[in-house]
Amino acid sequence: MTSLFAQEIRLSKRHEEILSRRLKLLQQMKSKFGDQNKEKASQIQAAETAFKRNLSLLKDIEAAEKSLQTCIHPLPPPEVVSLETLYWASVEDYLPKWEQFLLGRAPHPIAVETQNEAENTIGNKAQ
Template identity: 40%
Template sequence: MCASVAEHVGFMEKHEEILGRRAELLEQMKVPRDYLNIQRMKQVKQCEAAGCRNTSLLQDLQKIEDRLKARQLPHQNLLTLEAMYWASVEEFLPAWENFLLGKGPHPTGISEPPPRRAKQKPGTAKNQGLPPRPKLRTAR
């Protein structure tokens, strides 16, 4: 019977040791779980804020779209002029394309380069575009 009681006491101690380690591990697991819960709450708040921003942006875009739809179209004469301009551009584009790409002559037959402006002296560059200063008159 002594051996049985001794075994029983040993099992009880082992059981207490196991329960102590279990409590310790549960406590260690609680810290990361709390951290994850905090992170989830932050993420939920960020998602809600993003949803509100997206809703606001969509509303703003809808307002802009409604304003553009309600805006009056340009006058018919202006639309006609614009169409004629683009037709002219498309008509003359092939003639100008090589010249603009630097591969051909000027389409109007001008062979000489445009005149270049003379270089200015360094001191006069700051006064460019200003009228000349009046000369000082001395009192007589």
């Protein structure tokens, strides 16, 4: 009977040791988990700061690029811009005529206009 009682005491002590180690391990895990959360929060903060810095640098680079572009290719004078606008408007007007000619559905647009102008000039001289 005493051997059973001694064995019970030994098992009880062993159980307490195991519970004590378990509690210690749980505390260590909790501490490590807290440290990981702090580290993760720190990394998130660092990433956000880096993102803001990179965005600022990108804006600065774009501004510098725009500044260099205006230095290299200054804006043309208003007269040139006006002529360019008129040129592209003329191109848009003539585009359908040229498309028909290039598709083989109409005569050469310049030849027709030249012929019409010549007829108008002859007609005006006759009057």
